[in-house]
Amino acid sequence: MAREQDTELYSYPQQLRDTLAHLPSTPGVYFFWATNSHVPLYIGKSVNIRSRVLSHLRTVREAKLLRQTDRITFTETAGDIGAQLLEATLIKQLIPLHNKQLRKQRSLFTLQWLEPRVAFVSSTEHNFARTPNLYGLFRNKRSAMEFIRNLADEHQLCLTTLGIESGQRGRGCFRSMLGKCRGVCQGKESLEQHSERVIQALSAWQIKMWPYKGRVAIHEQREGFNDYHIIDHWRYLNTVDSLGTLPDAELGNSFDADSYRILCRALFSGVEIIPLDE
Numbered sequence: 001m002a003r004e005q006d007t008e009l010y011s012y013p014q015q016l017r018d019t020l021a022h023l024p025s026t027p028g029v030y031f032f033w034a035t036n037s038h039v040p041l042y043i044g045k046s047v048n049i050r051s052r053v054l055s056h057l058r059t060v061r062e063a064k065l066l067r068q069t070d071r072i073t074f075t076e077t078a079g080d081i082g083a084q085l086l087e088a089t090l091i092k093q094l095i096p097l098h099n100k101q102l103r104k105q106r107s108l109f110t111l112q113w114l115e116p117r118v119a120f121v122s123s124t125e126h127n128f129a130r131t132p133n134l135y136g137l138f139r140n141k142r143s144a145m146e147f148i149r150n151l152a153d154e155h156q157l158c159l160t161t162l163g164i165e166s167g168q169r170g171r172g173c174f175r176s177m178l179g180k181c182r183g184v185c186q187g188k189e190s191l192e193q194h195s196e197r198v199i200q201a202l203s204a205w206q207i208k209m210w211p212y213k214g215r216v217a218i219h220e221q222r223e224g225f226n227d228y229h230i231i232d233h234w235r236y237l238n239t240v241d242s243l244g245t246l247p248d249a250e251l252g253n254s255f256d257a258d259s260y261r262i263l264c265r266a267l268f269s270g271v272e273i274i275p276l277d278e
Contacts, residue, residue: 079220117163129233214277
């Protein structure tokens, strides 16, 4: 719902009429700028830049952004994948005032299955693209802990057996007395059965390991554009118009959750993928 003060102050941004006339109906990234600012107020992406920008101008709750905006610029891309990758990269680099999502995380946490236990793993210590049996992406360890506790409640898993809570071998955990654990800690269920249930419960959140030997190029093209997005272990490196101008392979443990989600969808959507390091 729009805030009352923005509703009252909303008026069509007449200062942007000239800018709007030049917006293309093509994929790409667009930028809202304030007067004399070196950092954009907002960065967005769309398969149709013109249509998306016009939708901003019709949205009352964005009145504050529109009042601050002096001009709108854009960068065209060959397709939607390139637009998504460019948007996510530039938001992390420039940190626009009105973009709250896609900002860089210093570290991420995940859960690693080390049968019969789970461990909390940080992206500063492990490369998620090369580490097997990882489940879920979380902003901090507390969120990961909350997730596994909720999952245990939903599936009657034993937090003691999972290594989340302490307990004595052979004695039922406190949750088993409440009917929240099926009793693997008391021998009512085998470790194998419990492990199978844990894996099944976690399966929807599994992080895919990088399925290639090294770098790949995702090819997108349309009239006037021929883009190769260079990807290495779920990391977006660059976009080039020719495979003769490749960026060097990079080492490191950086893992970006936004790029991972974009690329997971892209790699399994039928786009052309060219292995570069076979």
